[in-house]
Amino acid sequence: TKRTEISELGEFGLIDHINNRVQLKNASTLKGIGDDAAVIDAGDHVKVVSTDLLLEGVHFDLAYAPLPHVGFKAVAVNVSDIAAMNAIPKQITVSIALSNRFSVEAVDALYEGINAACEHYGVDLVGGDTTASRSGLVISITAIGEAKKEQLSYRSGAKVNDILCVTGDLGSALVGLQILEREKQVYLSNPDMKPELDKYTVVTSRQLRPDARMDIIHELRELGVVPTSMMDISDGLASEIFHICKASGVGATIYEDKLPIDKQTFDTAVELNMDPITCVLNGGEDYELLFTIDQKDFAKLEKHPDIHFIGHITKPEEGKYLVTRSGTAVQLKAQGWKHF
Numbered sequence: 416t417k418r419t420e421i422s423e424l425g426e427f428g429l430i431d432h433i434n435n436r437v438q439l440k441n442a443s444t445l446k447g448i449g450d451d452a453a454v455i456d457a458g459d460h461v462k463v464v465s466t467d468l469l470l471e472g473v474h475f476d477l478a479y480a481p482l483p484h485v486g487f488k489a490v491a492v493n494v495s496d497i498a499a500m501n502a503i504p505k506q507i508t509v510s511i512a513l514s515n516r517f518s519v520e521a522v523d524a525l526y527e528g529i530n531a532a533c534e535h536y537g538v539d540l541v542g543g544d545t546t547a548s549r550s551g552l553v554i555s556i557t558a559i560g561e562a563k564k565e566q567l568s569y570r571s572g573a574k575v576n577d578i579l580c581v582t583g584d585l586g587s588a589l590v591g592l593q594i595l596e597r598e599k600q601v602y603l604s605n606p607d608m609k610p611e612l613d614k615y616t617v618v619t620s621r622q623l624r625p626d627a628r629m630d631i632i633h634e635l636r637e638l639g640v641v642p643t644s645m646m647d648i649s650d651g652l653a654s655e656i657f658h659i660c661k662a663s664g665v666g667a668t669i670y671e672d673k674l675p676i677d678k679q680t681f682d683t684a685v686e687l688n689m690d691p692i693t694c695v696l697n698g699g700e701d702y703e704l705l706f707t708i709d710q711k712d713f714a715k716l717e718k719h720p721d722i723h724f725i726g727h728i729t730k731p732e733e734g735k736y737l738v739t740r741s742g743t744a745v746q747l748k749a750q751g752w753k754h755f
């Protein structure tokens with residue numbers, strides 16, 4: 416019998432493979448697998464539901480990630496998926512698997528972060544499950560949000576001439592991870608030496624304790640702007656642009672000189688011999704929002720200090736391009752985070 420390696424499909428091929436075998440049966444299921452969250456009819460509004468798994472060793476390393484930060488991040492990445500639908504998060508469930516390395520005090524430290532995030536985002540923890548683990552800490556969170564149906568932003572709504580926008584700045588979480596990994600090596604080989612992390616607080620905190628951009632979602636509502644398409648940036652900007660282009664059946668052009676990067680992130684990337692633009696394009700775990708707006712909405716967002724206009728949507732046959740500082744258009748490559 417044939418054996419196909421999962422790496423032959425990759426993460427997104429695997430999701431498509433699973434989705435091809437799923438049959439939706441209920442009229443209330445408005446959108447199943449394939450966006451940042453599923454959409455469920457709830458009468459006068461819709462519910463959006465998203466789930467994320469975080470594993471010790473894959474998503475966090477307890478050698479340098481404090482448990483309260485791990486708890487906060489686990490909630491934030493789920494809230495980010497709800498934000499990416501242009502919805503407001505309301506409830507979460509939290510399931511954990513613990514090996515006997517963990518004490519009640521460790522669980523308290525984890526939930527200190529989870530509860531802080533619930534306060535910060537205004538969500539209620541309403542359930543979950545606990546089980547034993549043979550392989551460290553596993554956290555699975557499901558988030559439920561609400562929106563009016565006409566407020567939702569799917570990945571599939573981008574139209575030719577729409578403006579591509581990103582929030583905040585990009586690449587910091589990857590650079591932070593590299594610093595934490597470097598200091599871990601130093602620290603583990605010489606435990607007396609305190610890691611010299613003070614000058615890297617921007618990048619390390621962006622890796623350890625990211626904040627989902629609910630502030631932007633609330634501001635877009637106040638300004639009366641509904642993005643034509645949206646997703647959050649978890650795997651890297653370039654990879655997410657490919658998702659929007661595929662779902663919307665469009666192309667895109669972005670401009671290197673418009674890509675937002677923080678000063679400390681830029682300097683630290685250079686110190687680590689990493690190309691800052693590659694960090695911005697392929698870094699991952701930024702948990703900023705990537706969205707498109709109709710040109711008529713540009714004036715409403717033009718002066719926003721934390722929304723950056725990085726390019727525009729083109730016809731599908733025009734492909735995906737990055738215009739470099741020197742003015743040459745190079746094909747954009749999706750080289751984001753690869754689980755498989």
Ligand code: TPP
Pocket residue numbers: 467468472473474475476492592649650698699700752
């Ligand atoms: N190793 C450790 C110890 N910590 C990390 N944060 C990483 C590696 C980097 N990393 C882990 S998962 C990931 C990255 C960049 C991508 C995002 O994770 P995923 O589970 O795909 O998030 P989702 O798209 O489901 O929100």
